[in-house]
Amino acid sequence: MSFDIFLQHLTNGISLGSLYALIAIGYTMVYGILRLINFAHGDIFMMATYFAFYGVITFGVPWYIVFPIVILLTASLGMTLEVAAYRPLRNAPKISIMISAIGASFLLENLAIVIFGGVNKAFPTPEVFTGVVQLGPVSLQKLTFYIPIITVIFLVALLYLINHTKTGMAMRAVSKDHETAGVMGIDVNKTISITFGIGSALAAIGALMWGLKFPQIYPLMGVMPGLKCFIAAVIGGIGNIKGAVLGGFILGVGEIMLVAFLPSDYTGYRDAFAFILLIVVLLFRPTGIMGEKISEKV
Amino acid sequence: MSQNMDMKKTSLIKADKITMQFGGLTAVKDFEMELKKGEIVALIGPNGAGKTTAFNMITGVYQPTKGKIILDNKQISGLKPDQITKMGIARTFQNIRLFKDLSVLDNVLIANHLHLKSNFLEAALKLPKYRREEKSMIEKSMYLLEKVGLADLRDEVSTSLPYGNQRRLEIARALATNPKVLLLDEPAAGMNPKETEDLTHFIKHIRDEFDLTIFMIEHHMDVVMGISQRIYVLDYGVTIAHGTPSEIQNNQRVIEAYLGVEEDA
Numbered sequence: 001m002s003f004d005i006f007l008q009h010l011t012n013g014i015s016l017g018s019l020y021a022l023i024a025i026g027y028t029m030v031y032g033i034l035r036l037i038n039f040a041h042g043d044i045f046m047m048a049t050y051f052a053f054y055g056v057i058t059f060g061v062p063w064y065i066v067f068p069i070v071i072l073l074t075a076s077l078g079m080t081l082e083v084a085a086y087r088p089l090r091n092a093p094k095i096s097i098m099i100s101a102i103g104a105s106f107l108l109e110n111l112a113i114v115i116f117g118g119v120n121k122a123f124p125t126p127e128v129f130t131g132v133v134q135l136g137p138v139s140l141q142k143l144t145f146y147i148p149i150i151t152v153i154f155l156v157a158l159l160y161l162i163n164h165t166k167t168g169m170a171m172r173a174v175s176k177d178h179e180t181a182g183v184m185g186i187d188v189n190k191t192i193s194i195t196f197g198i199g200s201a202l203a204a205i206g207a208l209m210w211g212l213k214f215p216q217i218y219p220l221m222g223v224m225p226g227l228k229c230f231i232a233a234v235i236g237g238i239g240n241i242k243g244a245v246l247g248g249f250i251l252g253v254g255e256i257m258l259v260a261f262l263p264s265d266y267t268g269y270r271d272a273f274a275f276i277l278l279i280v281v282l283l284f285r286p287t288g289i290m291g292e293k294i295s296e297k298v
Numbered sequence: 299m300s301q302n303m304d305m306k307k308t309s310l311i312k313a314d315k316i317t318m319q320f321g322g323l324t325a326v327k328d329f330e331m332e333l334k335k336g337e338i339v340a341l342i343g344p345n346g347a348g349k350t351t352a353f354n355m356i357t358g359v360y361q362p363t364k365g366k367i368i369l370d371n372k373q374i375s376g377l378k379p380d381q382i383t384k385m386g387i388a389r390t391f392q393n394i395r396l397f398k399d400l401s402v403l404d405n406v407l408i409a410n411h412l413h414l415k416s417n418f419l420e421a422a423l424k425l426p427k428y429r430r431e432e433k434s435m436i437e438k439s440m441y442l443l444e445k446v447g448l449a450d451l452r453d454e455v456s457t458s459l460p461y462g463n464q465r466r467l468e469i470a471r472a473l474a475t476n477p478k479v480l481l482l483d484e485p486a487a488g489m490n491p492k493e494t495e496d497l498t499h500f501i502k503h504i505r506d507e508f509d510l511t512i513f514m515i516e517h518h519m520d521v522v523m524g525i526s527q528r529i530y531v532l533d534y535g536v537t538i539a540h541g542t543p544s545e546i547q548n549n550q551r552v553i554e555a556y557l558g559v560e561e562d563a
Contacts, residue, residue, distance in 0.1 A: 166414045173408045176397040182379030183357055183389055184409045185475050189378075 004137040009260040010253065015144040017252025018151035022206035023229035024244035026199030032175045032239040033195045039101040040081055042226015043108035044200050048074040048207035049123060049217040050116050056124040063126045071204045078200025079193050112219035120218045123211035147209050154205060155245060171195055224271065231278045237291025246289060310335045310511050311479050316365035318351050325351040326535045333479065338505060338512045340522045343532035344555055349515045350392055353481050357389050358382040388477035390468040392484045396456040402467055403452040406439040409474035442470040462493050473508060482514035486521050498524050
């Protein structure tokens with residue numbers, strides 16, 4: 001395999017990795033603040049693609065108007081989910097809230113089957129995103145080229161928000177200790193709500209780009225990306241945003257490389273790669289690559 | 299302000315028969331408490347008497363099962379902790395609860411957070427209003443750290459500080475919320491006699507400088523007797539005595555609660 005082809009695969013991998021990263025951030029943020037794996041995150045991702053589908057195809061609204069609305073709608077969906085399924089269980093045992101998360105996931109999936117139908121739909125692909133860019137020896141779909149750029153922009157904005165704003169400061173405080181944060185004058189419920197909103201908005205951005213890249217949408221489409229991005233978050237060190245991004249890239253690049261380098265008989269193991277990687281990382285570094293040391297709360 | 303303190307004795311905070319039940323267990327029963335502006339009042343009692351539970355009710359961490367709490371003629375029981383903090387009650391914790399992994403300065407900045415007015419856009423664009431606010435927030439936090447003698451340690455990780463300093467940092471953090479009433483939960487726990495004495499002066503000092511009313515749980519009787527004007531005594535969730543330090547020292551029920559009843563007396 002020549003170096004050019006390697007570069008070609010690498011850029012594809014980075015592009016896929018950026019999508020994983022965007023979704024993984026949602027898992028890691030929610031975990032950081034609630035110590036909860038939001039199993040419905042992948043389904044929120046799926047919902048975003050349907051919102052876009054109906055906006056563009058059914059109502060015929062231009063994509064540049066629909067996409068921002070989709071992001072807002074998805075953010076509200078995430079916030080609603082938190083209020084309805086997680087907030088009432090805030091002081092319940094961790095296992096109850098986890099079961100509620102699994103329930104929420106099934107609810108969204110089945111709701112989608114009932115409302116949208118189980119048949120695959122074609123995601124609208126506006127012309128701006130089609131076509132090819134030539135980067136030296138590497139030729140890429142325009143979209144593959146845009147995805148990492150868009151991801152980086154949102155990532156920088158997110159890190160800025162968390163480290164330099166009032167909201168970010170509240171989020172950091174709540175993630176350390178809810179009770180103390182409350183006594184310091186921070187509205188804990190509002191902060192958690194904002195966290196869900198941001199995580200879901202990023203999932204929506206990921207979903208829109210996913211739909212453009214793989215323009216087939218169906219009610220269970222969030223399951224596999226959801227699982228993989230959860231794995232990405234765990235590999236990177238759950239609770240750590242930079243870790244989630246790193247995990248996303250490792251998973252994306254690894255997957256593409258696996259398909260590229262293994263004989264074609266084995267490419268079916270593409271999805272298994274993520275799970276094998278998870279097991280290996282958990283065996284050798286249980287808290288993930290950039291994970292915090294685990295110290296039990298007393 | 300301490301001169302005219304005796305002249306103007308208005309009730310600042312009042313607990314009206316507050317009760318906290320956890321299932322069948324009554325942790326605090328019909329607790330009545332009233333603090334006048336500028337007072338330093340202590341809450342004592344044996345371990346497990348319900349002192350911290352009383353604090354948790356006042357700060358909104360627990361909702362009292364019965365009764366109400368009034369601050370400045372406004373009912374605060376039923377409000378959330380952050381709302382109560384905004385109305386002017388701050389506290390420290392018995393088992394120090396600093397934000398781990400954050401620096402000394404960041405811990406105080408977080409408590410300052412509720413006074414920030416700039417929105418995200420102003421912050422992101424670093425507009426002058428935001429810069430001014432940020433600057434004054436840091437200045438105020440540094441002032442508080444100087445007060446508690448931790449200014450030089452601003453960049454240290456909070457939990458790496460020695461115990462006594464962590465307690466001081468908790469107080470600085472509580473002060474950053476601009477409280478009217480400061481609740482101290484065992485501020486002298488784990489301190490040696492010298493540190494205890496310093497703390498006693500320090501508490502009086504911040505009361506005067508920040509115009510505070512202080513309610514404190516404490517086991518060190520030197521501190522309690524030295525600075526509190528009045529003392530409430532809890533035992534098994536019930537208030538068994540209330541009075542000045544000398545009254546409490548001679549109260550038979552208090553002595554029994556602490557020392558047990560002498561069988562052959």
